[in-house]
Each structure stands twice: as structure tokens, then as C-alpha cells.
Amino acid sequence: MRVAGRLKHRKCEGWRSRRFHRSQSYPTGSKLFLTFKYGDSTPYLEVFMKLPGKAIVWLIYFDASVTRRLGRRVPRELAVEAPTLExxxxxxxxxxxSFQVRDSARYPxxxxGRRGYVIVDKSKPKGRLLEAxxxxxxxxxxxxxxxGGVLEKTLK
Structure with missing residues (x-):
């Protein structure tokens, strides 16, 4: 790693998370990222766990104005224009x-664009869950x- 024109020695504690030692195996299904904290030039290894039995459903999966390349996951016939998190x-x-809402997250x-996703318990494959x-x-x-919105007011 180069810092200010010279090679910096890598510190062992800077290259891995404090939770895991190099002799330990990392959890299966996890993703490893080399990141930097703000103001610190020493990188550290961060482990992000997958959520077993859960599916992340982004709001953009259902937007009819978005192409499949940009993130729409359902057919255009099933998609809606400008879906909301509500x-x-x-x-x-x-x-x-059963679900958890994350309204401040943005699709990478x-x-x-629009923000938010829902973490849903996976009762069936993700494709069928998205179609439903x-x-x-x-x-x-x-x-x-x-x-005309009357039914929505009575359901609340």
C-alpha cells in the first residue's frame, strides 16, 4: 500500500476485523470487504453476513419505468408506476x-432514485415471492x- 510516495508496511490488526483471527474460518455465505474508516489510512477487513431464511426486497424491483438492467425484477405487466414503500x-x-422496513437505504x-427496502421472511423462492x-x-x-381512495381511508 502506498502512502505519500513510499510503501507502508501492513499492520496485521489493520487487515482483518477484530472479531476474527486469521486462524479462524469465516462464516459461510459471508462477504469480505476491505474498507477504510474516515480519517484513518489503515484498511480493515469487514465481514457482512447474509441473512439466512430472509429476502431483501427493494422498492425498485416493482417500478415499471425502470429497465431490467437497472434493477426491475418483475415483468412489466406486473410492475406499477412509481411504487411507494407504503x-x-x-x-x-x-x-x-413478517417483515422489517429500511426506509433510508438506497438501491446501489x-x-x-427512490429509496427503501423490506426484509421479508422467505416462505418460497424469491422470484415467486416478488411475483406475489x-x-x-x-x-x-x-x-x-x-x-377513489375511499377504501384506503376506511381500512386504516
């Missing part, structure tokens, strides 16, 4: 899924449009 939460509630491919959520969001939109 609609996704209502769809999860209607399907009786479209960091400037998209269908439910589509139904919510059609009910809202046909009743």
Missing part, C-alpha cells in the same frame, strides 16, 4: 409476511383507483 408494506401485510444501481408482492401491489392500486 404500498409495499401494505402488500406484505396482506400476504401475512440507482442511488439517486407485485400482484398484490397491482391489486392495491386498482382498488385505490376504482374507489
Amino acid at each position: 404500498e409495499l408494506v401494505k402488500a406484505c401485510k396482506r400476504l401475512n409476511l 444501481r440507482m442511488w439517486w 408482492l407485485a400482484l398484490e401491489m397491482k391489486r392495491l392500486r386498482s382498488e385505490k383507483d376504482s374507489y
Whole structure:
């Protein structure tokens, strides 16, 4: 590693997380990232765990205006225009899924766009789960449009 034109020696404690020693094996399914803390030039190894039995469902998966290349995961016929996180939460509630909401996160491919995702318990494969959520969001939109939002106010 070069710092100010000269080679800096790597410190052992700087290259791995404080949780794991080099003799320990890292957990399966984990991702290792070499990151820097602000103001510190010494890199350290960070371990991010996958969430077993859970699926991360980004809001952008259901946006009809987004291409598949940028992140849409459902067919355009099932996608909705400009979905909101509230609609996704209502769809999860209607399907009786247990979930956690992260509203401040942004999708990495479209960091400037809409934000938020939901962590859902994986009861079926992710593709089928996304299709079920998209269908439910589509139904919510059609009910809202046909009743002019009156049904939504009575359900609250």
C-alpha cells in the first residue's frame, strides 16, 4: 500500500476485523470487504453476513419505468408506476409476511432514485415471492383507483 510516495508496511490488526483471527474460518455465505474508516489510512477487513431464511426486497424491483438492467425484477405487466414503500408494506401485510422496513437505504444501481427496502421472511423462492408482492401491489392500486381512495381511508 502506498502512502505519500513510499510503501507502508501492513499492520496485521489493520487487515482483518477484530472479531476474527486469521486462524479462524469465516462464516459461510459471508462477504469480505476491505474498507477504510474516515480519517484513518489503515484498511480493515469487514465481514457482512447474509441473512439466512430472509429476502431483501427493494422498492425498485416493482417500478415499471425502470429497465431490467437497472434493477426491475418483475415483468412489466406486473410492475406499477412509481411504487411507494407504503404500498409495499401494505402488500406484505396482506400476504401475512413478517417483515422489517429500511426506509433510508438506497438501491446501489440507482442511488439517486427512490429509496427503501423490506426484509421479508422467505416462505418460497424469491422470484415467486416478488411475483406475489407485485400482484398484490397491482391489486392495491386498482382498488385505490376504482374507489377513489375511499377504501384506503376506511381500512386504516
